[in-house]
Amino acid sequence: MSNQTDTLLSAKGLTKHFGGLVAVSNFDIEIGRGQIVGLIGPNGAGKSTTFNLLSGFYKPTSGELYFEGRNCTGASMMTISRLGLVRTFQHGSLCRSLSVADNILIGTMHALAGLHRRERARSVAEIAGILGLTPYLGATAGTLPHGIQRLVSIAIAFAAKPKLLCLDEPLTGLNQTEVTSTLEVFDLLRREHGCTILLVEHNMKAVMSACDKIVVLHHGQHLATGTPAEIQRNEAVIEAYLGKRHEH
Ligand SMILES: Nc1ncnc2c1ncn2[C@@H]1O[C@H](COP(=O)(O)OP(=O)(O)O)[C@@H](O)[C@H]1O
Ligand SMILES: [Mg+2]
Numbered sequence: 001m002s003n004q005t006d007t008l009l010s011a012k013g014l015t016k017h018f019g020g021l022v023a024v025s026n027f028d029i030e031i032g033r034g035q036i037v038g039l040i041g042p043n044g045a046g047k048s049t050t051f052n053l054l055s056g057f058y059k060p061t062s063g064e065l066y067f068e069g070r071n072c073t074g075a076s077m078m079t080i081s082r083l084g085l086v087r088t089f090q091h092g093s094l095c096r097s098l099s100v101a102d103n104i105l106i107g108t109m110h111a112l113a114g115l116h117r118r119e120r121a122r123s124v125a126e127i128a129g130i131l132g133l134t135p136y137l138g139a140t141a142g143t144l145p146h147g148i149q150r151l152v153s154i155a156i157a158f159a160a161k162p163k164l165l166c167l168d169e170p171l172t173g174l175n176q177t178e179v180t181s182t183l184e185v186f187d188l189l190r191r192e193h194g195c196t197i198l199l200v201e202h203n204m205k206a207v208m209s210a211c212d213k214i215v216v217l218h219h220g221q222h223l224a225t226g227t228p229a230e231i232q233r234n235e236a237v238i239e240a241y242l243g244k245r246h247e248h
Pocket of ligand 2: 047048049090
């Protein structure tokens with residue numbers, strides 16, 4: 001099989017300036033279908049900006065973006081999400097005052113336009129089942145434990161039927177039990193529901209166990225790409241990030 005067939009997303013020379021500040025500079029990334037890819041690096045490295053560029057939330061200053069071989073450079077977030085790239089935001093993506101069911105319903109509106117109300121309700125129930133949220137469907141999202149709220153954010157994104165699910169720090173603030181069950185959800189979404197996942201995360205134990213491939217950003221620039229084992233022994237990565245993690 002050619003490499004082209006397997007590549008879901010690729011970005012070349014992605015660059016974003018904010019006035020005089022270069023947040024992301026000449027960044028390349030390639031994500032293969034069915035992979036879980038980690039994007040890591042110190043605070044301020046440009047991870048969230050990269051998410052914003054890949055998802056069309058920001059327009060790149062320069063560089064190119066391809067999704068399933070199609071040139072999407074400069075396309076709107078709506079267009080890109082319709083093609084199948086859906087993201088969560090670092091600081092939460094849910095409506096705290098709505099029930100879990102209504103939050104997921106909002107997610108389905110996007111992908112399942114024109115569905116009958118009953119079919120839509122069935123779809124909400126199915127998604128909740130997959131994410132383990134069935135017991136919480138009637139609860140007000142904002143009153144739930146942090147770990148459950150994070151899963152609701154993922155459920156909203158998953159409801160849009162993504163090919164590529166981009167998750168910005170989905171494990172922040174979770175306890176070990178919640179981390180373990182969330183990683184199981186990622187694996188399930190990838191194995192049984194056709195999701196490729198791009199994960200920005202500071203929990204290195206989780207990243208190293210969940211990801212097939214890791215890309216490291218530092219000062220807005222690509223520092224390294226490799227398997228978890230390769231990244232863990234990469235001198236430049238240890239110097240820039242892994243070895244300094246106790247300082248965060
Ligand atoms: N909307 C913005 N306007 C101006 N500067 C920004 C904006 N978003 C991010 N930055 C800057 O870009 C750099 C990268 O930020 P960010 O992508 O949030 O990093 P990370 O997610 O890796 O912590 C930082 O210096 C940050 O202050
Ligand atoms: Mg960030």
